[in-house]
Amino acid sequence: MNVKLKVENLSKIFEFNGNRVKALENINLEVYENEFLTVMGPSGCGKTTLLRIIAGLDTPTEGRVLLDGREVKGPGADRGVVFQQYTLMPWRTVLKNVTFGLELRGVPKDERIKIAKKFIKMVGLEGFEDAYPYQLSGGMQQRVAIARTLANNPEIVLMDEPFAALDAQTRNILQNELLKIWQKDRKTVFFVTHSIDEAIYLSDRVVVLTARPGRIKEIVEIKLERPRDRTSIEFLEYRKLLLEILKEEVLKTIKRGE
Ligand SMILES: Nc1ncnc2c1ncn2[C@@H]1O[C@H](COP(=O)(O)OP(=O)(O)OP(=O)(O)O)[C@@H](O)[C@H]1O
């Protein structure tokens, strides 16, 4: 297994208005090529911080991130990010939102439209190319965000609770679509979620972080064939296991009154 992404001795301290918050402490992690890796942990344990540092949107206090052996120094087209909030450009159509990154990279018009249409179709939005974001439901907007990210052909897709704002049914549908795309495209996915069910359904491995400062508490490999059956005994056993691992850390966070 090739290592796609490597996080080395990474720590992050935020300093603001005389406060000092240690968000992450000595994170060491390898994400393999084509792997679907999920990070979980209580609120405020540093998941988004870790994702943002990998994306190059923030810098570590100590340690470093390597993508294909090269140190991450800032944002780049090799990493595609999907956030929880829909981050579409409201003044551009679906098609124009998806072609945006390609436009920036100078891909010729005909070609970028062809690529964009392919991914719009892949996320099930064929026919909505000319719609504006306000004309779409939340789930549809998040599909556009995913299509936009994939159209840029990143080496790794970073997703921060991408389905958290969606209703349960839409969420399940998008999980399946994401899995289909992941299996077809064989991208490496770095995924953050609060949902144990989602983590087990999607992931090859689940990394559980401790309460702040986030350290790696445990890594659970999900050894289930796909498509996974959420009602199987094995699935329920993973659910129990992750709940147990997470509980202690969530309680710590609650006791601190966060
Ligand atoms: N820009 C910032 N300046 C100061 N502190 C920050 C900043 N960003 C995050 N923090 C702090 O770092 C810690 C980790 O935050 P982060 O957003 O990474 O947590 P999280 O695990 O993503 O939480 P959630 O599950 O609620 O999304 C928190 O204590 C937060 O207050």
Ligand SMILES: [Mg+2]
């Ligand atoms: Mg977060």
